[in-house]
Amino acid sequence: MVRAQYIPPLLINPREKPYNREVSNEQWQYLFWDTQHKEKNFMKYIRAALIAALLLLVSAVYAQDETPQPIDFDEVVTGTITDERPEIRYSFEVPEDGTSITALMSAVSDDWFDRLDSFLYLLDADGNEITFDDDSGGALNAFLGPQRLNAGTYIIVATRCCFGGGHSQGEFELVVRAVDVPSLVLNEPITFELDRDNPIGFGFFNSNQATSYFVRARVIAVEGEGNFQASGRGPIGQFYSGRYMPDGFSVEPVPMDITDGAYFFSVVLMPGTREERFTGSPDGARSPVTVQMIIEPVEAQEITLGESVSGTLTADQPVSYYTFNVDEASAIRAELRGGGDDGLAIEGVFHGPDGMVYNSGATSFDDTFFIDPLAVPRPGQQLILIGDISDIQPGQTSNYTLTLSESQTPVIQLGETIEGQTSDSYEREVIYAFDGEAGQTITVSGAGLGDNMAINVDIQLPRNDTLEQMAGGSLLGVYGNTPNNSFEYTVVIPVTGRYFIRINNGVFNFDGPLSGAFTLTIDAAD
Known part of the structure; x- marks a missing residue:
């Protein structure tokens, strides 16, 4: 039996790294971090840091002095990114307000292991950043758009990933286009012909068409062997990824939580064929394909706490959905049993009312997994996706049973x-769990007992809307691999709620962690 572990989400706000040529904190940490030879190599890292700073300063001065090269819509321009010239600027004119544009920067080389990792910035005439992109063009290519712009002059910065700290080099092609963005209509497919010159199809879907709270964007191959992926973005920038399906790709679930909001969906041609999608073709070439994208409502069965439901996954129906409601942030137990006679594995993915994933697990080892506690961070309608992760084939089936119940955590x-x-x-x-009150001071102490036990402890914060995730979502973390270890810490409870204490053994052998005994005490501080 597998207990799925909660891993706090890494929240990245790209706006926190504005367009500049300063060395980031992460880069400085990388230059100086050497736990075993810090003193011996100190001067070496000092020299490396000074050289890096000098190179970045030179590139910044060069970029500021460079006059952008004017380009027209639909004009394909070429350039080369090198260490000596890490970016090239272009300018273009938008003739009238409300013009939608796209920009695609593609590496010329199809060699996946020796190619430019493209990166694009869009700036206004004064050099203020409007947006940027890294890999939306597929295969490490950058794609901006569609961007709705007013009349005026704009600057495209063609460079390399990421934020001035990259090292890839190579030739590229850049094209800026004025486009008419198609509207996606519920249950009506739209066709895109994708090839190397036109590797992206896209459209907007307005949420006022939706007949259910969640929808999905399904992309089906109708001709050709090309590999492709799809994704979506919400009206305020939410990102929705997808999953491979037997007949294509699906972005799901996407919550329609913005009234009269425009959701952007795109499909991108990727290296190789669909048969090679997990490895890519040897030279990274992209095969043409014709696809259809369709926006469909997500039909979900309601389940209540204490109830079990069963179902079957097939090649034609590789995903099932269930909803349940909670009135407040809480913790429950979720158990999924199932799989197939052919060793098929299934997963359970838990989405909040905003569509974001807050936990998941898979039946990878013995056809069972459970999550207890499953911390439900926000009240409202929760969505559970039960899906195949074994690339189920026609004729195969995968049966499952899902049970939701009260948490059994002591x-x-x-x-x-x-x-x-x-x-x-x-x-x-x-x-284990304990209930804490804001402002309360507690002492946490524990010990590993015996040569096979090094106690590791993670006390997780309550997950609710009133508390930001601090220190990776933990109130206290104690980690190590020294047997017979012990500790004692005094901490202040930051918010009232239920805290979960996760204990595991830091002593491993070649087969994994060993069993071991421990003691743990939580008490009010004097």
């Missing part, structure tokens, strides 16, 4: 000492 009281045991099976964690 709740401990202040002053109580736990004596527990970790397991050497795939169920590697021991989990």
Whole structure:
């Protein structure tokens, strides 16, 4: 049996790294980080840091002095990004307000391992950043758009990933186009012919058409062997990725939580064929394909706490949906059993009312996984996706049973000492809960008992809208691999709520973690 572990999400706001040529904190940390030879190599890293700063300064001065090269719509221009010239600027004119444009920067080389990792910025005439992109063009190519612009002069900066810290080099082609963006209509397919010169198809879908809270954008191959992927963006920048399906690709689920909002969906041609989609073709070439994109409502069956539901996944129906409602942030238990006689594996993915994933697990080892506690961060309608992850083929089936119930995680009281045991099976964690009050000061102490046990502890913050995720979502983390370890810390409870204590063993052998005994005490501080 597998206990799926919660991994706090990494929230990235690209606007926190504006267009500039300064060395980031991460780059400085990289230059100086050497835990074993810090003193011996200190001067070496000092020299490296100074050289890096000088190179970035030179490139910044060069970029500011460079006069952008004028280009016209639909004109294909070529250039080369090198260490000596890490960016090239182009300018173009928008003739009238409300013009929608796209910009595609493609590496000329099809060699996946020796090619330019393209990156684009769009600036206004004063050099202010409007937007940027890294890989939306597929195969490390950059794609901007569609951007709705007013009349005036704009600047395109063709460079390399990412934010002045990249090292890739190579030739590229750049084309800026004025486009008419097609409207996507619910349940009506739209066709795109994708090839190397036109590798992207896209359209807008207005949420006022939706007949259900969640929809999906399904892309089906109708001719050709080309590999492709799709994605979506919400009206305020939300990003929705997708999954491969037997007949193509699907972006799901996408919540229609913005009234009268425009959702942007795109399909991108990728290297290789669909048969080679997990490895790519040897030379990275992209095969043409004709696809149809269709926006469909997501039909979901409602399930309540304490209920079990069963279903079957097939090649024609590789995904099933269920919804359940919670009135407040809480913790429950979710258990998924299933799979197929052919060793098929299935996954359960849990989405909040905003469509974002907050937990998931898969039946990879013994056809069972459970999550307890499953921390539901926000009240409202939750969506569960049960899907095949084994590339199910025609004629194969995968049966499953999903159960939601009250959490079985034991709740401990202040002053109580736990004596527990970790397991050497795939169920590697021991989990407890305690209820904390904001402003309360507690002492947490524990010890690993014996040569096979190094106690590791992660006390997770309550997940709710009133508390930002701090330190990766943890109140306290104790990690190590020294047997018979012990610790004692005093901490202040930041918010009232239920805290979860995850305990595992830091001592491993070649087969994984060992079983071991431990003690843990949480008490009010004097």
